[in-house]
Amino acid sequence: MEFIRKIVENGRKHPERIAYRLALAGPEGALTWGELIRQSGRLAGWMEANLRSHEPVVVYGHKAPDMIVSFLACIRSGRGYCPIDTSVPADRARAIVDDLQPELILMPEASYGEEAQTVTEGSRTLSGAAIREQSAACPEEIPETLALKPEEVCYLIYTSGSTGTPKGVQITAQCLQNFIHWGMTLGAGISEAEADAGITFLNQAPFSFDLSVMDLYLFLYSGGTLYALPKSVQGDAAALMKALRESDVQFWVSTPSFAEVCLADPGFGREAMRRMQRFAFCGETLPPATVRRLMQAFPGAEIVNTYGPTESTVAVTDVTVTEDILEKWDPLPVGSAKPGTQIRILGEDGAYLPEGERGEVIIIGDTVSPGYRNNPEKTQKAFFTVTEGGETLRAYHTGDKGYLLEGQLFYCGRIDLQIKLHGYRIELEDIENNLNKLENVERAAVLPKEKDGVIRSLTAYVLPVEKPENAFAAAQELRTQAKKYLPDYMIPKKIVFVDEMPMTTNGKVDRRSLGQDR
């Protein structure tokens, strides 16, 4: 694959330009390009010598530089990988490991909490310093012919599933390559001269959230630097501002929510980040007010809005939001389809709709996943193929509502109950199914709470088995218990105990009346 070859060349062929440059930087440690390529070559060699299969490997950790070494070692040795962030609760991470049955779990962090035991028990692991020690004797050169082939799975990312079991989205090496080639053209694009000078990208998202694929592979492909922000720094305003000042980031990739958190600090702006050139957003609605504030704080910087589901490799539409666009549209468009992708809007009767009409967003093209791992039923429901001019293309039902106008796509929200909260995709039934597992919960219904048209938090309406005496204390107890099953971002902020659950005639929880009455 061209992109794998180019990444390896970045660390080798231009020693004077790139090899001594930092590939990875930030509070969790640094690594030069030369080291990145040598270490990943050795680890790839170790896997070739020690593993029987070429099935996907799990990479479990947070933001350690060796996370990237591990990803590269996998793709260079012809293996896909599945990143699992340590913030994913143990039971959920365990469900992923059980689905994947990996031959190996790489654990690049220096230390792990107790929950890692639950996640990795029964699996072969290679952890911390042992990764380097074990692979030290392996040659740093690995034959190029071993690397992933176009239709092989490059990475797997598990998304929220409505049964409470996560679904593994498989992205092929060809999908990723098509995405990278387009990603390099976002905004005014990355010129060869800029790439040679070295661009520093911001990594905010955990690697198990596919927004991270944008900064990760654009930095790797362009030969730049990735400045990774760990969760602990993101949650501490003073440490965050200090890190951003030090980062010298030029290419920003985050959810709009994260930029809004940064904008609340008066110190966030051109003074602190002199070379900021481009903001790329994905994962949730980009409010015009956020764009205006960014334009003010960073005069001259480009602001790019993008849209796409994990099932079609990060993003498939883009628009550079200028003053003209701000003046013309509210809400903002998410952009026009990238080359190789077609967007169509499907009506309820199964026919494609004309411009301006709202329906389900269908994505057809060269970055659509071949489907969910070990899940033919769900794959068949969401994916199909289209044959055009003798070419068969993959297509995906996004479940998103939207419309097209003047070639621009506008996003209106989820058709089903899947929502986006702070950039995370969440299926409300997934949370409900997990809350229903708790001892004092007879039945739970979870509703998104909006503020100024944006989903801000989740409220759970719970019919308790036994009515609690102290509702606040009982609500806190439930939130604590729920952490056993759900990641932090899926824990309802507020829990309201109800005397009875309103029902529709179909016997389903009547969400509308729950949201209105209270």
Add this chain to the structure above:
Amino acid sequence: MREKILELLAEICDDEIVLEQGDVNLFETGLLDSLDYMDLLLAIDRELGIRIAPSELTRDQVDTPDKLVELVLSRQ
């Protein structure tokens, strides 16, 4: 003044518990998330004219209603 601050806090938390329990931890309980926290600082600026930048303080300086009130009063 004290009442005004607690009123703003109760409105943003959407919970009266902050009026009743001055030592409840605002962050651990989910009463305030990071966006709410920013909203709260903005509301204090807008309604009371007291400007506090998020990077000036650590969260544990304002993690209960009592501490928040004390801090805002000290900035008057």
